[in-house]
Amino acid sequence: MANILVIHGPNLNLLGKREPGIYGKVTLAAINKELQALAKKNKAGIKIFQTNTEGEIVNIIQKESESWADALLINPAAYTHTSLAIREAISAVKIPAVEVHLSNIFKREEFRHKSFISPVAAGGIFGFGKDSYLLGFLAALSLVKKR
Ligand code: DQA
Numbered sequence: 618m619a620n621i622l623v624i625h626g627p628n629l630n631l632l633g634k635r636e637p638g639i640y641g642k643v644t645l646a647a648i649n650k651e652l653q654a655l656a657k658k659n660k661a662g663i664k665i666f667q668t669n670t671e672g673e674i675v676n677i678i679q680k681e682s683e684s685w686a687d688a689l690l691i692n693p694a695a696y697t698h699t700s701l702a703i704r705e706a707i708s709a710v711k712i713p714a715v716e717v718h719l720s721n722i723f724k725r726e727e728f729r730h731k732s733f734i735s736p737v738a739a740g741g742i743f744g745f746g747k748d749s750y751l752l753g754f755l756a757a758l759s760l761v762k763k764r
Pocket residue numbers: 627628629692693694695696697717718719720721722729
C-alpha cells in the first residue's frame with residue numbers, strides 16, 4: 618500500500634472565501650474529501666495537514682517521510698516563492714514530491730513565476746483548480762508504484 622502525505626501551505630485554510638475569482642469557491646474540506654475518496658479507491662494511505670507556518674511544514678516533511686510516507690503531495694502556497702527551508706527539507710528526505718497549485722502561477726504576477734520547490738520536486742501540476750490536487754495525487758501514486 619502506498620502512503621501519500623498531503624501538505625497544504627499558508628492561507629489555503631481560507632479556500633472558498635479567499636479570492637474566489639482566482640481560487641474558485643471550493644473549500645479545503647471539499648478538496649480533502651475528494652482526495653480521501655481517491656485514496657480509498659486506489660487503496661492508498663493518506664494523511665493531510667494544513668499549516669500557516671513554514672517550520673511546521675519542515676517538521677511534518679521530516680517526521681512523516683521517516684516514519685510513514687512514500688511520497689509527498691504539496692501545495693506550498695506563498696512559500697513556493699520564498700522558502701529555502703521547505704526546498705531543503707524536500708531535498709533532504711528520500712521520498713519524491715509532487716508540487717501542485719490551484720492557479721496557473723505563470724499567468725499571474727511575475728513574483729509567482731519563480732518556484733523554489735520545482736527544482737527538487739519530481740514534477741508539478743498547476744492551473745486546474747482542485748483537479749491539480751487530484752491529478753497530483755495520481756502522479757504521486759504512480760511514482761511510488763514505479764519505485
Ligand atoms: C497557490 C499559488 C501561490 O502563488 C499563492 O501564494 C497561493 C496559492 C495556488 O495554489 O495557486 O497561496 O499555491
